[in-house]
Amino acid sequence: MSDVSIAISPLEGAKSGNVFVVKIAGQLDETNVDQESQKIYALITEHNSNLSMLFDLKDLTYMNSKSIGYLTDWYTKVTSGGGKLVITQCQDNVLDVLSVVGITNLISHFPSIDEAKAALLG
Amino acid sequence: MNASMTIPSDYQHLPKVRAFAYDFVRRLGAPEKVAHRTEFIAAELCSNAIEYGGGKGKIEIDLHADGKSITITCFNETSDSSVSTRLKEKFHADFDPIQKRGRGLFIIRRWVQEANFEDADGGIRISVVQSLSA
Secondary structure: OOEEEHHHHHHHOOOOOOEEEEEEEEEEOOOOOOHHHHHEEEHHHOOOOOOOEEOOOOOOOEEEEEHHHHHHHHHHHHHHOOOOEEEEEOOOHHHHHHHHHHHHHHOOOEOOOOHHHHHOOO | OOOEEEEEEHHHHHHHHHHHHHHHHHOOOEEEEHHHHHHHHHHHHHHHHHHHHHHOOOOEEEEEEEOEEEEEEEEEOOOOHHHHHHHHHHHHHOOOOOOOOOHHHHHHHHHEEEEEEEEEEEEEEEEEEEEEEE
């Protein structure tokens, strides 16, 4: 199984308790994504309205196509509940695959975490 | 330059395929962006082979570089002769970013110049040709 870790923490400075940073490090692929994605679904289920999420992908080195499918599903669920979902600090290869499939037209990507925070809290 | 590897039809072996494809392209001196795309393409082809092959048999992945391009070929045994037709249709299908399935083949289509799907030798052989230029 490929190494991956998902760390979820409240976003510092957020007025609401429904804003979270999701840091994903390692490789999301067919060997782990079904299991690891449940952590995100649990968060969405727990905060089912006005949940906002900042995905910090600085240390994510690989995403397979199924992982991208999960990301779009989380985006759909979060935005349909009135929240926002943004991604930040993608590595070039991850951004390449997200771009080619049109995800960066759907989900805002910010090069820096400060820009992503500002977009989420603004 | 050629290289090949055979794996069991099991998702747990895909990280080895990715490393194999990435290292092959980097040894050619091609840009890292190309190597990452080859890594992705090889893994997605094998992932489809595992899914459509029902997790049975073995999967062969062959890489052939001619200086300007790399041909990535994935072969897996299957008795279901409809699979190559279905994969070919998915490869050429329209795609909406929000849909959950079919994303892998769509991405491959965007990154390759040529793709062939054939039933051969008791299985399916899919070959794609990718430029070695970024």
